[in-house]
Amino acid sequence: MRTTTGVADAHLTEEQVDALGAELDAIRASVVDSLGEADAHYIRTVVRVQRGLEAGGRTLLLFSRVPAAWVAGTAALSVAKILENMELGHNILHGQWDWMRDPDIHSTTWEWDHASPSQMWKRSHNYEHHTFTNVRGKDRDLGYAIMRVTPEQPWHPAYLLQPIYNIGLSAFFEWAIAIYDIEFDRVQEGTKSWDDAKAEMKTIWRKARTQLAKDYVLFPLLSGRGAVSTLTANAAAALVRNVWSHAVIFCGHFPDGVETFDEARLENESRGQWYIRQLLGSANLTGGPLFHIMTGNLSHQIEHHLFPDVPSNRYAEIAPQVQDVCRRYGLPYSAGSLPRQYATVLRRLARLAFPGGHKRYGGSPAPVRRLRPRTGVRLPAVARRAA
Amino acid sequence: MAPLARRVLAAARALTTPLLPEDFVSVWRPLRSRRAPGARVVDVRRETADATTLLLRSGTRLPAHRPGQFVGLGVQVDGVWTWRSYSITSRPGDPLLAVTVTAVPGGLVSTRLAHQTRPGTLVRISEPSGEFLLPAATPEKLLFVTAGSGITPVMGMLRTLAARNPAALDGAVHVHSDRTAADVVFGPELRTLAARTGMRLVERHTATQGRVCPDALTDLVPDWTARHTWACGPADMLDDLTDHWERVGDPSALHVERFRPPTWDDATGTGGRVTFATSGITADAGEGEPLMAAGEAAGALLPAGCRMGICHTCVGPLRSGAVRDLLTGDTHDTAGQPVRTCVSAPLGDVTIDL
Numbered sequence: 001m002r003t004t005t006g007v008a009d010a011h012l013t014e015e016q017v018d019a020l021g022a023e024l025d026a027i028r029a030s031v032v033d034s035l036g037e038a039d040a041h042y043i044r045t046v047v048r049v050q051r052g053l054e055a056g057g058r059t060l061l062l063f064s065r066v067p068a069a070w071v072a073g074t075a076a077l078s079v080a081k082i083l084e085n086m087e088l089g090h091n092i093l094h095g096q097w098d099w100m101r102d103p104d105i106h107s108t109t110w111e112w113d114h115a116s117p118s119q120m121w122k123r124s125h126n127y128e129h130h131t132f133t134n135v136r137g138k139d140r141d142l143g144y145a146i147m148r149v150t151p152e153q154p155w156h157p158a159y160l161l162q163p164i165y166n167i168g169l170s171a172f173f174e175w176a177i178a179i180y181d182i183e184f185d186r187v188q189e190g191t192k193s194w195d196d197a198k199a200e201m202k203t204i205w206r207k208a209r210t211q212l213a214k215d216y217v218l219f220p221l222l223s224g225r226g227a228v229s230t231l232t233a234n235a236a237a238a239l240v241r242n243v244w245s246h247a248v249i250f251c252g253h254f255p256d257g258v259e260t261f262d263e264a265r266l267e268n269e270s271r272g273q274w275y276i277r278q279l280l281g282s283a284n285l286t287g288g289p290l291f292h293i294m295t296g297n298l299s300h301q302i303e304h305h306l307f308p309d310v311p312s313n314r315y316a317e318i319a320p321q322v323q324d325v326c327r328r329y330g331l332p333y334s335a336g337s338l339p340r341q342y343a344t345v346l347r348r349l350a351r352l353a354f355p356g357g358h359k360r361y362g363g364s365p366a367p368v369r370r371l372r373p374r375t376g377v378r379l380p381a382v383a384r385r386a387a
Numbered sequence: 388m389a390p391l392a393r394r395v396l397a398a399a400r401a402l403t404t405p406l407l408p409e410d411f412v413s414v415w416r417p418l419r420s421r422r423a424p425g426a427r428v429v430d431v432r433r434e435t436a437d438a439t440t441l442l443l444r445s446g447t448r449l450p451a452h453r454p455g456q457f458v459g460l461g462v463q464v465d466g467v468w469t470w471r472s473y474s475i476t477s478r479p480g481d482p483l484l485a486v487t488v489t490a491v492p493g494g495l496v497s498t499r500l501a502h503q504t505r506p507g508t509l510v511r512i513s514e515p516s517g518e519f520l521l522p523a524a525t526p527e528k529l530l531f532v533t534a535g536s537g538i539t540p541v542m543g544m545l546r547t548l549a550a551r552n553p554a555a556l557d558g559a560v561h562v563h564s565d566r567t568a569a570d571v572v573f574g575p576e577l578r579t580l581a582a583r584t585g586m587r588l589v590e591r592h593t594a595t596q597g598r599v600c601p602d603a604l605t606d607l608v609p610d611w612t613a614r615h616t617w618a619c620g621p622a623d624m625l626d627d628l629t630d631h632w633e634r635v636g637d638p639s640a641l642h643v644e645r646f647r648p649p650t651w652d653d654a655t656g657t658g659g660r661v662t663f664a665t666s667g668i669t670a671d672a673g674e675g676e677p678l679m680a681a682g683e684a685a686g687a688l689l690p691a692g693c694r695m696g697i698c699h700t701c702v703g704p705l706r707s708g709a710v711r712d713l714l715t716g717d718t719h720d721t722a723g724q725p726v727r728t729c730v731s732a733p734l735g736d737v738t739i740d741l
Contacts, residue, residue, distance in 0.1 A: 040466030051414045098668070098686030101468040103423050104413070106688055108666045111405040210404040218401055 008259060008332050009276045020329050021272030027321050028307050031314050032099075040100050042313045046087055046293070047105065054080035057237075062222060064229040077237035079294075082244055084113045085174075086296025091312045093122050098309075115178035115208045120200065124181045130308050134253060134260045134281030141253065142260060144169075144176070145185040149253075149348065150260045151357030163350045173242040173249075178204050244294075247342050248285070252301035254348060255283045255341040257334040278305035279326065283334035284319070285341060292316060302333065417509055418446020423461070428508040429483065437490040438536065438572045439501040440476065442483040445512065452479055452515035454543040455617070457646070459513030459692060460486060464496060468511065471496050472693045474539035474646065475515060476573075478547045484512070487572060489536035516698045519617065519644035525552055526615040529559035530608055532599075532628065534620030538563060538572050540644050541619055549580050557585035560608050564591040564599050564620070598624070601631035612636055619644040645695065656711045656732025663687045664706055664740045677713065678728040678739060689728060689741055696730035703728055708737030 012020070057076030063069040089112030091097070097105045111118050124140070132138035136152055143149040147166070148159045169176050182200045186192035215234040223230040259280040269277070285291075285299035292299045292315075300315035303322055310318070326333040336344075351357055399408040409419055418425040426443040433439055452458065457472045477485035490501035519540050525548065531541045541561070548555050561581070565571045571590060581588035589607055591599050605611050618628050618641065625643045632641040655675035662669045663682055670685035672678065679701055682689050692700030696714045702725045709720035710731040718734065719726050728741065 036465040037463075038466075040463065048414050051411055055411060095668075095686060098688075100466055101683060101686065101688060103688055104410070108688055113405060207405070210401065214402060214404055218398075222402075 008280050011330060012276075014270075016329060017270060017272035017276065019272075020325060021270065021275050023325050024275050024306055024322070025271070027318055027325075028310060031307070031310055031318060035099055035311065035314075039311055039313060040102075043088075043092075043097050043100075043105060043311070046083060050080050050083040050088060053077070053083070058219060061219065061226075061230045061233050063226065064223055064233050065226040070229055070233050074233040074236050074240075077234070078240040081113060081237055081241040082294055083296075085241060085245055086248070086298065087293055087312060088112070088296075089114060089118070090296050090298070093118050094126060095309045096311045113211065115174045115204060115211060116181050117203055117207045120181050120203065121177070124183075126308070130305065132266070133278055133305060134258070135263055135266060135277075136260050137263050138266070140180070140183070140185075144180050145183075147349065148352045151352065152260065152262075153352075155352075155355040159353050162353045163346070166346075166349055170243050170246040171239055173246040174238070175208075178208065247338065248295045248298050250345045251285055251338060251341040252282055252298055254345045255334065255336065256344040256348065257332065258283050275306055276331065278302070279322075279331060279333070281305065283336070283341060285338050286335050287338065289316070291338075302335075416446070423511045424450070424513075426484065426510050426512050428504055428506055428510060431504055431506055434487060434572045435570055437501060438487055439490075439504065440485055440487045441500070441504060441510075442477075442485050443510065443512065444483055449482075449484060450512065450514055452484075453520050454479065454547040455519040455521065455540045455644070456515040456517040456543075457540070457693065458484065458486065458515045460500070461511030461513070462496065462500060462508075464499065469496050470513070470691055470694065471500075472646070472695070474517075474543060474644075476539055476542045476546070478543070478550060487536070487539045487542070489572070513692065516692055516700070517644070518697070519619065519642060521548075521617075525555040527555075528610070528614040529555065530611060530614040530616040531559070531561040531563075532604065532616060532618040532620070532624075533561070534564040534593075534599075534624050535570075536572065537618075537620030537624075537644070537646070538577075539619075540646075541617060542573055542577075544617065545577075545580060545586075549584055553584045556580075559584075559586045560589065560614070561586055562589045562591065562599060562604060562607060564593050564624075566594045567592050601627050604628075605631075612640075615640050615642070617642045617644075619646065645697075655713070657734050659708070659733040659735040659737060661733055662736075662738040663689070664738055666741075672733050675713070675732050677730055677732050678710065678726075678737065680729075681733075682728070682741075687741075691729065694729045696727050699727060701728045702726065703739050703741035706738040706740050709734040710737055 009017075053076045057073045057080055060069045060073030060076065064073060089110065092105060092110045093107050093112070095107040098107050100106075103109055107122070114121070129139055129141040134142060136142060136150065143153065146169075147162050148155065182197050182204070183192055184197065187194060187197050215238065216231055219234060220227040220231040261277060261281070265273075265277065279302055282301040282305045284302050285295060287295075287299055297312035297315050298304060300312075300319055303310075303315040303318045304312070306322065307318070323333050325331075396408070402408075403411055412419045418427060425446045427446070428441050429444045430442040431439060432442070450458070452475050455474070457474045459470050459472050461468050461470045463469070473486035473488055475484060476487045477483060488497055488500045490498045517540075521544055531545070533541050545556070545561070561577070563571065563577070568574060568590065571577070574590075577588055580586065599607070608614070612635075616628075616632075618625060622645060625645055628641065629638070629643060632638050656672070658672050658674045658676065660669055661672050661678050661681050666687055668682065668685050668687040670681040670687065672681035679689055679691060679694070683691075690701050690703070692698035694701075696712075704722075705719060705724050705726050706722055709718055710726050710733050711718050712727070713730045713732055719731070720734075726739070728739065
């Protein structure tokens with residue numbers, strides 16, 4: 001017997017949930033079985049392009065006093081940093097490319113251009129966030145311990161400022177994530193020792209200082225008289241990367257139409273129920289192939305959360321199959337353009353800065369795209385619930 | 388390294404952090420990866436219908452080897468780096484590293500390597516290893532017994548001796564078996580080498596003459612007990628020779644190289660879930676499936692060498708659970724006990740510190 005349900009999946013019987021789980025397992029298996037040469041070529045190409053852009057951008061910026069070089073170099077470096085963090089770092093650290101057994105592209109050997117050391121980030125992200133996705137009190141990514149993103153979170157006066165500090169969070173996202181991984185909130189509540197936090201701060205600092213030295217000391221110095229303009233260029237590229245990744249990531253779990261869950265949901269959660277929680281707790285972004293690559297395919301947040309270790313280049317082909325499953329089982333599949341989704345995120349952050357808050361911000365999903373109930377359903381008929 | 392070079396390298400590292408300079412270099416010069424030394428196939432020589440010699444130019448320093456040793460060759464099969472060990476047939480110091488690959492029926496990797504490798508292909512190579520070696524002081528009377536592709540490690544020895552110490556081959560005996568004269572890998576070269584050095588080459592064509600059993604061998608080489616013998620070939624031939632030397636000869640004078648994993652019919656595992664503690668990767672091993680095979684299928688990067696229980700490169704300490712060593716049939720269930728992952732199969736759920 002199911003103990004708890006979300007709002008959007010309340011109409012499904014236990015058998016239907018199991019059948020849905022089996023269908024999603026089958027989608028995963030068919031992709032994993034077909035991985036091969038073309039996929040290996042894809043990720044190596046992204047690595048080559050990324051390193052080429054980085055080397056090219058940094059070379060241009062040695063002449064950053066020339067305005068055109070500043071603009072072109074900053075653009076190349078921004079794209080390189082975005083690719084490095086998103087399509088490469090995030091996905092490789094998920095183990096998506098471990099199947100190639102290539103020690104150069106492997107979750108256990110990869111280190112990324114990020115303040116947070118990859119090993120530390122993997123724990124907080126791969127385990128805590130991906131296991132307990134959108135479970136209030138368990139998934140710290142729900143508001144990152146400093147924001148109120150669902151009405152169920154108790155209000156505190158500090159949240160009044162969240163629309164403002166969200167801007168700072170966006171600009172310094174990489175640093176915010178690194179600090180967030182130290183879990184000061186857990187130190188405060190006494191579930192983590194100060195010594196552990198201090199040791200982690202040291203680890204982060206050891207890595208972060210080399211990153212800082214590279215971007216803000218060494219490359220500027222190499223630019224000679226262009227030192228200041230190279231420094232501003234590097235800072236601009238880091239800012240672009242931070243603002244972009246913050247926007248994409250916030251659109252993954254905080255737009256309207258995404259559900260959050262009570263801790264009770266985790267009790268005896270079946271494979272099918274886990275899948276449904278991932279589905280209801282994530283939202284996609286619509287766009288073209290280049291857009292998907294630049295988001296590290298987190299534009300396919302739903303597919304990523306269902307199959308975190310399936311190579312990202314395959315999410316696009318899985319998406320229609322997942323949508324089809326959702327349609328047949330009467331489950332929402334949230335997707336929208338980046339501006340539209342981000343607008344709902346910002347509106348939510350503004351509204352929830354104040355006490356209370358509408359059900360929409362965490363209750364039943366509101367706008368659902370590209371989902372029409374289909375007639376002639378193959379599987380046991382499911383009653384659609386009015387949104 | 389000179390202090391200046393070290394300083395330049397440190398500066399380059401500071402500029403490429405968190406990557407290493409070679410991560411950038413390897414994008415344009417793929418052989419330069421230090422994490423996985425690469426080599427390029429520069430020539431492909433068809434030896435027989437199913438044996439092909441690959442000549443490799445190493446991207447970095449050519450790894451030093453001793454005649455008779457094997458090298459791990461990593462090739463991409465459907466996007467997956469797949470490793471096999473092959474005997475080195477070139478001499479130490481040769482500019483190119485040579486391995487001779489025989490297509491094994493049903494062997495995906497060997498078939499592709501032997502039949503589909505084109506010059507220009509990139510491969511990865513491991514450090515040469517293996518204990519099938521000639522001693523520093525070459526014994527006076529040598530006997531080589533080989534069959535089929537078992538010729539390869541001995542060919543490395545013969546070529547080296549012929550170049551450096553041809554006198555050692557004068558009076559040596561080489562008994563080699565293969566199906567027909569056309570199937571003999573390096574046939575013409577062996578015959579020339581024998582004529583030039585005074586080595587006695589006995590070719591046995593099993594299609595017409597049958598296999599060389601130990602009794603036939605001792606008839607062919609009456610002074611076999613006075614000789615140091617190096618033998619390489621199919622497992623049953625080596626088993627017969629080992630038995631014979633143990634019964635009537637001096638076992639320490641017989642050196643054998645088994646280059647195919649023995650069959651594991653009598654000793655098997657039950658299968659189970661294997662957890663690799665370092666990476667956190669878990670894998671389900673089937674009945675009798677070694678830890679390494681299961682782990683690699685699940686994407687784990689594991690230390691690996693010969694993959695047949697010889698070189699001990701793959702050894703890791705057991706943390707919990709039990710495994711059966713498929714070669715010896717022994718069960719290991721003590722925490723901390725080092726086990727060879729390539730030939731150990733789980734008996735239930737296992738965690739290993741790798």
